[in-house]
Amino acid sequence: MATVTELVIYPIKSCAGIEVEEAQCGIDGLFAQGVHDREWMLVTREGLFLTQREFPRMALVTPRIAGDALDLDAPGMPLLRLPLAHDAGAPTITVQIWDDHIAAADCGDAAAAWFAAVLGTDCRLVRFRPDTQRATSTKWTGGAPAATRFADAYPILLIGQASLDDLNAKLVNAGRASLPMNRFRPNLVVDGLDAFEEDFLASLDAGGLMLRPVKPCARCPIPAIDQATGSIGPDPLDILQSYRANPRMDGAVCMGMNCIVAQGAGRRLRVGQELETTLRF
Template identity: 55%
Template structure:
């Protein structure tokens, strides 16, 4: 029987994730202790989002959750504590930010967080938090025209990858004398096991009790999986292997790995590591 083997929450876009045993599923993705996936984001002085694509050291920013706060740690830096309680309506300062083609306002988390990030990344930075009054939606091209809310992910609330898919890729890497890569290079929210390699590509839905996820868009891949999440440095890039067998006609032939998902039914339900799931295939 297919099962969930890993649940990972990424409080800050492009920073380290937090492995969970259980998580609440909202329409906009995973939530734990009232902290939502990609609820925070690092921006430069012009409000443009930053990611590991250009700043691989962001992988070294490791969040930990406590009641009412989140502590950030990174090599050579004193811990930084960020409040996670809901911000007072209309009182928190806002700045204009840009994430891909979306221009929106976000809450500025203050000078201390900005100085901490600026020192670590070597350029002027700010930490911003998603404003729940702002509407940011996933691409309707892939959601059957449904309004699907998101915060600061690249495009969709959740990413699903099967363990079999990673095992298949690693077998190809090792056949060339190259090292296997861990799952955290691909930054999924849900890892599932008990299915064939890339079976998620052909799944219409994943059901877990009353929760029903719709798998909507293959995840196209950029150079980020070349970043070693333990060192924050670029290393060998598995992209060349993916290009040999993972070109996907649904996204103009770009290599894909994993599938983006949205909540079809059951928002508010809880998922658990070890929970059995059912995939409905759509050939």
């Protein structure tokens, strides 16, 4: 029996996450204390999304839910407070995340100036509009519909604790330091699986809430970024390349599984909850 050990929401795409004890699991991802996963995103003036791939310092932007606001901290910066209530009068701009073009709410000049000072580049902060839906590709879902906000592809990223333990054992054997789970930025961490068993799961059932792993997560350079310092290194991808290149993903290095909500959207997950798992074969 698998057990939920971590639930993490990333309010702003590619910035630090918030660990929560309980979260509602919607069709478009986790929701807790008034905040959705990847509800905000940084974009260029032209609307193209920004991530730690280009700006590792995004890892140092730390969110905290404070009543009716999301408070943001970054080294050397004053607190930035974002109201959780949607501003119906906020300007709408079109933003691009991969191949999707989405109407998003601009969060204003003060937020833009704050992030520009943090990252050293001209940018805007946008928020996912409550009247918008972003459908995910059905290529990997067998035609089943799903949605997400500003996540790269699918609403929930799952990693088994044993998979990280396996990687860390290999890193230590190579004379390198082990890495924390936050290098891989999952939403859901579970214990009780064998290493990389999540690759072969047909479903995880949490009392009527059914998650279905659909697509291996191809790893970009972000696992090379220390989430506590925003600095690059050490990079685990060379070790992962030796045994985690996935032919289903054209040889991309994969760790973790992207999941959709197959049943029971709106139900809750909580840390310590047991999950009934079913294998695909």
